[in-house]
Amino acid sequence: MKIVVTGGTGYIGSHTVVELLQQGHSVHILDNLSNSDISMIDRIQDITGKRPDFTKLDLTEAVSVDAFFYNQTDIDGIIHFAALKSVGESVKLPLSYYQNNILCLVHVLKAAARHSIYNFVFSSSCTVYGTPDRLPVTEDTPIGYTPSPYGATKQMCERIIEDFTHAQTGFKAISLRYFNPLGAHSSRLIGELPTGIPNNLLPYITQTAAGIREYLSVFGSDYNTHDGTAIRDYIHVTDVALAHSAALDYMVGKNNSVHEKLNVGTGKGLSVLEVIHSFEKTSGLKLNYKVVERREGDVEAIYADANKAEELLDWKARFTIDDMTQSAWEWEKKLRSI
Numbered sequence: 010m011k012i013v014v015t016g017g018t019g020y021i022g023s024h025t026v027v028e029l030l031q032q033g034h035s036v037h038i039l040d041n042l043s044n045s046d047i048s049m050i051d052r053i054q055d056i057t058g059k060r061p062d063f064t065k066l067d068l069t070e071a072v073s074v075d076a077f078f079y080n081q082t083d084i085d086g087i088i089h090f091a092a093l094k095s096v097g098e099s100v101k102l103p104l105s106y107y108q109n110n111i112l113c114l115v116h117v118l119k120a121a122a123r124h125s126i127y128n129f130v131f132s133s134s135c136t137v138y139g140t141p142d143r144l145p146v147t148e149d150t151p152i153g154y155t156p157s158p159y160g161a162t163k164q165m166c167e168r169i170i171e172d173f174t175h176a177q178t179g180f181k182a183i184s185l186r187y188f189n190p191l192g193a194h195s196s197r198l199i200g201e202l203p204t205g206i207p208n209n210l211l212p213y214i215t216q217t218a219a220g221i222r223e224y225l226s227v228f229g230s231d232y233n234t235h236d237g238t239a240i241r242d243y244i245h246v247t248d249v250a251l252a253h254s255a256a257l258d259y260m261v262g263k264n265n266s267v268h269e270k271l272n273v274g275t276g277k278g279l280s281v282l283e284v285i286h287s288f289e290k291t292s293g294l295k296l297n298y299k300v301v302e303r304r305e306g307d308v309e310a311i312y313a314d315a316n317k318a319e320e321l322l323d324w325k326a327r328f329t330i331d332d333m334t335q336s337a338w339e340w341e342k343k344l345r346s347i
Contacts, residue, residue, distance in 0.1 A: 010257065011035045011083055013126075015068060015117060016090030017061065018045040020201045021132065021190055023053060024250040025088060027199065030057040032254055037062040037084075039077065040091065044204055052198045068113035078120040086128035086257050089117055092162070095208040096136070096306045099159035110162035111169070118173050121180070128260045130253055131170055133184040135242070135272070135311055136160030144278065145242075145314040148186075148270050157306035167270065174268040181263055183256040187273035188242035188313050190249045191284075192333035193340035200340030201246075210284060211334065215341035218294050225296060227281050229303035234310055238281035242274035242312035245328035245336070249273055255322040274313030275326040284330065291335035 012029055016022045017038030023045075026036050030053070038050070038061050047063075054060040068074055068091050078084070092110045093099065099106040114131075121129060137160060138146050139153030155161050170182050191211045193200030207213040217225045230237040252273045285296055319325045341347070 010085035010261070011037070012257065013037050013039060013081075013084055013087045014090065015039045015087070015113070016092065016132070018042065018047065018049040018063075019090055021246055021249055022090040023049045023199050024194060024246045025090075025253045026053055026061055027056050027194065028247075028250045028254050030059045030061065037064065037081070039064055039066045039068065041065060041067045046202060049199060049202075056194065056196050056198050068116055069109060071116045071119070074116040074120050075123065078124045081124070084124065084126050086130070086260070087117060087121060087126055088130040088132070088253055088257070089114065090132040092132065094159065096157045096159050097208065097304050099157050099162075100306045103158035106158045106162050111165055114166045114169060118169070122177055127179050127181055128257060129170070129180065129182040130256045131166065131182060131184040133167055133186045133270070134160065134163045135186050135188045135274070135313065137164045137167060137186060138311065140308045141311060144310060145276060145312050146272065147314040148272060148317055156308065159306075171268050174266050178266060179264060180266050181260040182268045183260065184268065184270045185252055185256060185273045186270060187249050187252070188244055188311070190246040191243050192245045192247065192328065192336040194247065195336065197339050197343045200337060200344070202344075210281065211288075211337045214285065214288050214296060214334075215337050217298070218288070218292060218296060218338065219341055219345050219347060223297070225285070225298035226301045227298050228301060228307060230300045232309045234280055236280050236282045239307055240278040240280050240310035240312065242277065243279055243284060243330055243333060244273065244275050244326050245333050248326045248328055252318065252322065252324050255324040259322050269321065271318040271321065272313040272315045273318055274315050276313055276315050278310060278312035279330055284334065287330045288334040288338065291331050292338045
């Protein structure tokens with residue numbers, strides 16, 4: 010198939026492009042490079058032996074988006090990653106998040122309608138559940154209040170896709186509500202490459218271990234959890250990438266309009282301290298970390314019931330937390346020539 014991947018030079022996007030190319034699909038990446046690096050194109054080619062097409066594009070500019078799709082033919086599907094994604098930053102810059110994340114989606118969906126593209130995979134998030142009453146969360150868990158504008162944009166985007174699917178005959182969409190992707194590709198050629206201070210846990214851990222950061226901040230130790238730190242469902246980024254390709258395969262050949270929402274996780278919650286201990290075990294290093302105040306917008310604990318994704322997509326997470334921390338450290342070492 011010919012697949013357009015928005016945000017395809019980013020962390021999860023680049024890993025997904027690798028899987029798509031290795032499965033024989035052709036890929037055209039759209040990205041404005043605001044939180045990624047163009048070197049990812051070369052890295053993807055080094056892994057797969059194939060070079061994805063690339064267009065630098067700001068998806069908030071409707072005219073530019075429509076012009077791109079107007080000049081393309083035979084696009085079979087779109088995987089939409091492009092979005093601002095920091096929970097903490099969204100609390101400080103809510104208007105930027107609402108404007109960017111919602112406009113990008115609307116413009117891409119309009120282009121899909123104009124150019125008869127019927128298969129759509131959306132990068133959603135477990136943040137749509139807010140603070141759940143029961144764990145693990147299933148797809149039937151009520152969508153609750155989310156304390157971050159980032160989470161609110163994911164809720165709104167899913168509603169937009171739902172309404173669009175009802176209005177657009179034959180349009181098929183899958184929103185993948187993934188939890189906390191970690192790790193790096195086994196080649197050590199691609200991994201999480203944040204610009205500035207990392208927003209996610211593992212790159213902060215590896216940068217601290219590499220001496221780039223003085224210490225790791227652990228946001229809160231007074232949660233109602235077994236060790237006082239927040240609990241998340243951490244999943245290897247390659248597992249997440251494979252879920253996207255499986256979602257595309259699932260939609261092909263289906264004619265009825267549908268919008269499925271699927272959890273993508275391991276089904277197991279791990280605390281921040283457990284991730285730190287895994288890193289210390291796999292790297293053989295002692296990590297310098299400091300407990301600080303809770304971060305605004307964070308929830309106490311959340312992890313997935315991913316049985317529906319296994320049932321519909323024949324997909325299941327394969328990698329362990331030790332696989333994630335070890336691969337992330339291997340990526341960091343190669344990146345820093347350690």
